[in-house]
Amino acid sequence: MRLPHGMDLASLGARLRVPLHGYVLSLLALVASLLLVWLYWSSAQQRELKAAQAEFTAETDTVAELLRQRLASYELVARGGVSLFASVNLPSAGQWQGYVDALNIDARYPDMLGLGYAPYLDRAELQALQLEMRDAGQGFYVVRPGGVRSRYGPVVYLEPRTPANRAMIGEDMFADPQRHAAMASARDDNAVRMTGPVRLDAGTGGEVSGVVMYAPVYRFGIPATQSARRAALQGWIYAPLDVRAFTEAALRTTNQQVSLTIRDSAEAGGAVLYSDRASPGGDDKANGPEVFQRALPLELYGRSWELDFSADMQAALAERTPELRMTLVAGVIASLLLFGVALALARTESLAERKAALLAESYQRSELRFRNAMRFSAIGQALLDRGGVIVDANPALAAIFDTTTDELAGSVIGAHFIDAQDEARRSREFAAVAEGVFRTTRQWRSRAGELRHAQLTYAPVPGEIGQDVASLVQVEDITERVLAHAREQALNRTLEARVALRTRELTHANQELESFAYSVSHDLRAPLRTIEGFSRLLSERYADRIDDTGRDYLARVRNAAGRMDDLIGALLKMSRVSRSPLTLEPLDLGQIARDVVAELQASQPQRQVEVEIDPDLRAVGDAALVRNLLQNLLGNAWKFTSETTDARIVVGKDDDVRGGQLAFHVTDNGAGFQPEYAGKLFRPFQRLHNQEQFDGNGIGLASVKRIIERHGGTVSAEGRPGQGATFRFTLPREMPAAD
Structure with a gap:
């Protein structure tokens, strides 16, 4: 193999080691990162596990409180029924149905199977109840189970009237040991009590497990001792509850991962009221390490409940691990x-x-x-700039000024009116326009020289700063309106002058009538006294020369003269009622009535009259006139009960309050009168009875009417022959406000 130019084996090895070193570092970094992720995951898992357990504890506390609060709401419903029996001694079936319907149990408390009432009865009271219900047309009331017992607690009312609830009517709950214990405890302790688990008819063709809540109802308040409470017990308001529906209604707002079992510790072996082990980690895992568990005691209305909660730990963590996975991405x-x-x-x-x-x-x-x-627009309008120059105008404005829109453009709006604006006034008006709508009136002359009136309405036009249009003005011709207003004011001044003239004439006529009344009364009394005086002298000095017929004639003359003198005095008294100044002040009508009755009893001590005066009779009025009013009304009642064996007079207050007036009445059981003649009672000299039977001059009730009318009230009379009469009147409730 040939090496690259300028490279030996050492340099080639070094270049080959660099990638291996990077891979190793990458592998180490991967292992380190995985280790860190695992450590982070373990720490986060423990943290989330503790948080889940804390959430489980908080949720169990919430469930327990929800159950307690829901039972408290049922207690309030039951105590509401107790309050109904406190206000009504024994509500009828319709009243009880109306109360339960107002609670809307089906919508608000679907787990409450009904709300009923069971009386606390002995054998005699039960038989009386059966007879009463049979007489009321409700059929024969049968109590189940049969047999003779010292006390009964049968169901009388149970709403709503479902088939299952109707079947419970007549069921003696006091005979059932489970219910008997709760009813007796509620009776003796004056507290709401609840039974242990009982079977209830749900009305759906089967029975459900439930409990019954009882609230005692006592007669005449709540006795202090246990023996007194037993004697005063009237019955129980009771509410049967479906425990499963009740518990599920309370659990709807909670986390459904929590499983709950409710046991009644007071029952032997801890009877199960409700159990839900549908969530993972049921009863077979109740003691496993993968399950959260908690037991809470609950003391409720004489029962001891134990709430056993459990939840799947893995399910709780599964809800939280998505947050950890989200961290990776x-x-x-x-x-x-x-x-x-x-x-x-x-x-x-x-x-x-x-x-x-x-x-x-x-x-x-x-x-x-x-x-x-x-x-x-039919109303004249123009767009103005900030100096009041017309930028644009509509044809209606040109028609008002009898010109064209082109001629109006560029002119100052104020120059078209004869009361032209000065610079200071125009500045004030446009400053007002900047703050909002501004209205003013102007005058101008038409081309024919006629003076016209216009109403100007300025309004700002929103837009950008510096634009050519700043405001909108509407010009409306109000000449006809101004002229009509002027004619109306002239007519009002004429009417005011006429009213003032008629007022002066009426005042003068009243003064002349008053003077005439005084002069007539004075002039009439002088010859009457002469007639009475000479008749008396003739009767005293020449009685032996006059036969019986003559003496009878003289007596009739003297009686007629005396009666006419009384009539003149009554007329003067009635005129003083109308003329005396009215001084209003708070009055105690009861005290005034008692003083008047005392005077009547002193004048006729031999009479026995039962007088009843309400304790709180207060109103506002003139003291002298109100005393005159009660003297006439009570005097009439005293007079017309003179031939009644058990005479009785009542002075009271009605519930009717109208227009700031309080209503009162004076009632007697005397002679009475025909109802069709009630309107004549308040006319002067109108009498419905003979002078020989009941004396009087027929002025008293006329004075009563004048006194009431001066106080701004009304008076009326009701009566029947031989059944007495009632006079109703009104007086002000409060002092009038000062001007």
Whole structure:
């Protein structure tokens, strides 16, 4: 073999050793990298295993809390039923159905098979319940199982009314030992209690494993002692729960890799309530090293549950190892992501250019639409620059100024009005336009010399800085509107003058009428007193010269004169009700009514009248007028119950509140009146009873109506002959606001 020129065997060996050294280094690097990867993988696996175990522990705590919270929500539902029995002594079947329907159990609590009520009965109470249900048309109520017992707890209500729930009606749960223990514990401890595992009819043709939750219902509050609670127990609100559906509903939001078994520790051998060993590592691997395990005790409503959790360790790690594998290909993924980002940027740039072209085209179309809308608008419009010079105008504006659009272009908008703008005013207006829409009014003269009015609306036009268009002005001819407004103001001034004149005339007429009333009352009382005086003298001094008929005539004359004097006094009193100034203040109507009743009892101590006055009767009114009001109403009630054996008067408040007014009533069981004559009661001198039977002048209720109307209220009367009468009236609720 011939060697290359200038190369000996030593140099050839050196060149041959270089590749071998690189391969060895590569191999060492590969081994070292594999070793490092293995070390990293082992460390990461242990780290992930600890994290998985911590996650398993947190998840088991979450499941336990979810189960506790879900049972707490069922407790709230049961206690809601207890609250219903607290508000209604014994709800009807319809009320119970309405309450359960409002809970929407099917949607919110699908694992709750129903919500029912079972009373706590002895033999006599059970028989009474059966008779009551039979009389109510519900058929014969049969209690199962039969037999005589000291106490019963039969199902009366159970909603929703599925076939399975209807079959439970009449079932005596107190006879079942499992249910009896929970019901007795709930009764004695005044707490919600739960049974151990029982078989429940799911309504699907089979039975399911479940528990029943009981909440006691007591009569007259919650007794303090256990014996008192047993005596006061009314029954139980109970809720049957499908344990499997309940547990699966609580587990829907958790990791399904966790397996759960629920045992009731209170039962012999720890009865299984729920078991799910579908995940890898079932019961045969319960003690293996490849399974996470944890047991949690749970004390719930008198029961001790044990929650046994397990999870496949390898399955938990399998969920986390993709992260480790992703580390090996991170570089490739990063390159692909970078390429994807570059591709996305190029695509974004292309899309941006297309969007810009579309926006430019849209802008041109928008500007064209704006120009067309301006050109064909019926309102005058013009585009202005920053100095108020018209850049463009529409035909409507040219028609307003009786010119052409070409002549308007280049002119100042303010120069077309007779109240031309000065420089300072124009600067202020354009400064206002820059901040938003600005409106003003101007005047101009048409070519015929007619003075016209216009409303100008300035609005800024958005665009680039330095463009020739700065604002848009709309010019609307409002001459007819201004003239109509002027005519309206002139008419209003005329009407105000007429109203003022009529007010003065009415005031003068009222003053004359008041003077006339006083003069008439004074002039009438003088001859009446003369008649009464001379009649009395004639009766006293010449009684022996006059026969019985004459003395009877004299007595009638004196009685008529006295009655007329009373009528004149009543008229004066009623006029003072209308003329006296109104001073509003908070009043205690109950105290005023008690004072008036005391005066009536003092005037007739021989009468026995039962008077009932509500404790809280407060309103706003004039103290003197309100006292007059109650004197008339209570006086009428006192008078018209004089022939009633068990006379009774009630002063109370109605629930009706209208327009800031409170409603009150005065009721009696006296003579009453015909309902069709109720409207006549509040007219002066209108009487519905004979003077010989019940005295009076017919002014009291008329005064009542005037007093109520002065307070801005209403008054009405209801009655039946021989059944009494009720007078209802309203008074202000609060003091009026100060001006």
